[in-house]
Amino acid sequence: MADRGDDGRRIVLDWGTSSFRAMLVDGDGRVLERVDTGDGIATVADRDFAAVLRRALEPWGDRARGLPILAAGMIGSRNGWVEAPYVALPAGARELAAAVRREEVPELGTIRFIPGCTDTAVEPFPDVMRGEETQLLGFGLERDMAVVLPGTHSKWVRVGGERIRRFRTFATGELFALLSQHAFIARGAEAPAEPDEAAFRRGVEVALAGEGGLLARLFTVRAGWLSGGLRAAEMGDYLSGLVIGAEFREARDMGWFAPGEAVGVIGGAALARRYALVAEMMGLRPEPGPEDAALRGCLRVAAEMEGMA
Amino acid sequence: MADRGDDGRRIVLDWGTSSFRAMLVDGDGRVLERVDTGDGIATVADRDFAAVLRRALEPWGDRARGLPILAAGMIGSRNGWVEAPYVALPAGARELAAAVRREEVPELGTIRFIPGCTDTAVEPFPDVMRGEETQLLGFGLERDMAVVLPGTHSKWVRVGGERIRRFRTFATGELFALLSQHAFIARGAEAPAEPDEAAFRRGVEVALAGEGGLLARLFTVRAGWLSGGLRAAEMGDYLSGLVIGAEFREARDMGWFAPGEAVGVIGGAALARRYALVAEMMGLRPEPGPEDAALRGCLRVAAEMEGMA
Numbered sequence: 378m379a380d381r382g383d384d385g386r387r388i389v390l391d392w393g394t395s396s397f398r399a400m401l402v403d404g405d406g407r408v409l410e411r412v413d414t415g416d417g418i419a420t421v422a423d424r425d426f427a428a429v430l431r432r433a434l435e436p437w438g439d440r441a442r443g444l445p446i447l448a449a450g451m452i453g454s455r456n457g458w459v460e461a462p463y464v465a466l467p468a469g470a471r472e473l474a475a476a477v478r479r480e481e482v483p484e485l486g487t488i489r490f491i492p493g494c495t496d497t498a499v500e501p502f503p504d505v506m507r508g509e510e511t512q513l514l515g516f517g518l519e520r521d522m523a524v525v526l527p528g529t530h531s532k533w534v535r536v537g538g539e540r541i542r543r544f545r546t547f548a549t550g551e552l553f554a555l556l557s558q559h560a561f562i563a564r565g566a567e568a569p570a571e572p573d574e575a576a577f578r579r580g581v582e583v584a585l586a587g588e589g590g591l592l593a594r595l596f597t598v599r600a601g602w603l604s605g606g607l608r609a610a611e612m613g614d615y616l617s618g619l620v621i622g623a624e625f626r627e628a629r630d631m632g633w634f635a636p637g638e639a640v641g642v643i644g645g646a647a648l649a650r651r652y653a654l655v656a657e658m659m660g661l662r663p664e665p666g667p668e669d670a671a672l673r674g675c676l677r678v679a680a681e682m683e684g685m686a
Numbered sequence: 687m688a689d690r691g692d693d694g695r696r697i698v699l700d701w702g703t704s705s706f707r708a709m710l711v712d713g714d715g716r717v718l719e720r721v722d723t724g725d726g727i728a729t730v731a732d733r734d735f736a737a738v739l740r741r742a743l744e745p746w747g748d749r750a751r752g753l754p755i756l757a758a759g760m761i762g763s764r765n766g767w768v769e770a771p772y773v774a775l776p777a778g779a780r781e782l783a784a785a786v787r788r789e790e791v792p793e794l795g796t797i798r799f800i801p802g803c804t805d806t807a808v809e810p811f812p813d814v815m816r817g818e819e820t821q822l823l824g825f826g827l828e829r830d831m832a833v834v835l836p837g838t839h840s841k842w843v844r845v846g847g848e849r850i851r852r853f854r855t856f857a858t859g860e861l862f863a864l865l866s867q868h869a870f871i872a873r874g875a876e877a878p879a880e881p882d883e884a885a886f887r888r889g890v891e892v893a894l895a896g897e898g899g900l901l902a903r904l905f906t907v908r909a910g911w912l913s914g915g916l917r918a919a920e921m922g923d924y925l926s927g928l929v930i931g932a933e934f935r936e937a938r939d940m941g942w943f944a945p946g947e948a949v950g951v952i953g954g955a956a957l958a959r960r961y962a963l964v965a966e967m968m969g970l971r972p973e974p975g976p977e978d979a980a981l982r983g984c985l986r987v988a989a990e991m992e993g994m995a
Contacts, residue, residue: 632897
């Protein structure tokens with residue numbers, strides 16, 4: 378069988394712009410070994426991805442040698458190792474498996490790169506995701522529902538009938554990082570001893586109240602500091618509430634969800650918690666995704682490839 | 687008379703965060719001398735504003751000595767020389783003149799600091815302006831209309847009956863600067879040989895079309911580049927159109943103007959032209975302010991002070 382080791386073991390890579398993860402997985406999907414490093418594709422010198430991968434797998438010795446390798450994330454992008462072109466929606470495990478790109482690599486064998494997805498219906502330019510599609514597969518695509526994947530470039534997605542149906546990217550995380558690090562309006566902000574949920578909620582409430590949008594709300598960080606209404610240690614979490622609240626508001630106005638609906642939330646613990654909190658504030662029923670959503674998704678694609686073999 | 691030289695000459699300062707301007711003005715408001723430097727209040731060492739001002743006025747010698755000095759802008763803020771507390775709206779020349787703060791300075795005489803304004807009706811924190819109030823006075827406050835002052839922190843203002851009635855700050859310019867300098871979504875952008883009005887208009891059209899807001903629109907810069915729909919030299923002006931278009935959209939939704947209305951536009955030539963263009967695209971009638979709006983406003987305050995003397 379071409380797609381897995383004799384006993385079903387394989388190596389799964391979740392290799393993004395700023396992080397690298399390799400997992401040695403058995404035939405039942407259990408993780409036997411795991412390594413996380415900061416060797417994201419943006420850090421790899423001379424595009425020598427093979428060297429990075431060999432070094433990462435070396436400690437596993439013979440246990441890893443000759444196993445099939447499946448890779449998801451930005452490693453399969455134009456800036457990565459091998460470009461696996463985007464698959465058009467609607468797409469599920471079958472469409473992704475059919476578009477997997479294979480590459481023979483000396484000493485490492487065959488690596489299979491899972492493609493990203495494109496939503497060509499988005500105006501004025503097709504939207505793209507890469508990495509989130511495997512997380513969505515791991516979350517499950519059976520029910521017709523909205524799923525949000527918070528991050529530097531958050532995704533709002535409609536899934537259902539075992540397919541990703543449409544999605545849209547929001548630049549929320551990138552904007553928050555720029556504003557909290559560089560903006561005059563956030564000058565004077567101090568890091569709180571621990572995340573300030575009350576300040577975060579306050580920001581969300583301001584984002585959701587009244588008319589208008591984010592541009593008019595952002596200056597309230599400065600105005601709050603000037604007027605004494607916001608303490609220095611509250612400014613960062615209040616700003617976080619403003620931008621995440623604005624994302625939900627935009628998503629609602631664009632029809633991504635309706636009140637009372639369930640919404641999947643897939644992401645790191647701290648950020649997923651904030652998104653779930655806003656979902657509740659908007660009358661939604663947040664459903665957290667599994668922690669290992671990306672791995673589950675990769676194994677779904679692998680199973681599909683085996684079915685096609 | 688305390689507020690002007692015997693022949694009506696005076697010195698007017700327009701002293702902001704990043705720029706310094708001094709004008710020697712005659713009794714008819716004509717500018718006899720003028721100096722512009724980068725000595726904004728953020729650059730002044732040890733808060734020695736007097737040294738900066740003495741140095742700037744030195745070349746004018748006896749012509750400047752002993753003249754009354756009127757100062758507008760951030761120099762009158764908490765981070766400036768002397769804090770002239772914000773005046774609550776509604777406010778016009780009379781209210782500003784009554785709240786001017788005087789300071790005796792060795793070798794320079796009396797300096798009068800024009801206060802900024804605060805709109806305490808803005809939720810959740812009072813909004814503030816400092817410097818724009820004199821530009822608005824110079825534009826004229828007779829007619830009931832909307833006025834926009836583009837900039838790092840744009841202001842939308844309703845004026846009428848010789849008063850500034852209410853306003854709101856939009857962080858548009860600051861956001862654009864951060865995004866174009868630092869954002870991943872704008873990576874690959876190249877400066878065009880000259881401003882690309884078509885790309886700007888395209889960004890405005892995208893900002894105004896459909897539902898949702900800025901967060902969902904921002905990623906179209908990246909998506910346009912990836913799909914070949916935007917050239918590298920178009921990305922910056924397209925992004926400019928997205929954010930300025932978003933500002934107008936928010937301002938409309940918040941009721942700052944209605945279709946067909948006149949809207950004043952006060953600002954530097956290049957930016958004012960862009961704002962006027964968007965105003966026209968939204969069916970408004972843009973009315974440019976006079977180039978010397980700030981000076982005219984200062985002289986209005988001076989005239990009011992004389993009337994009260």
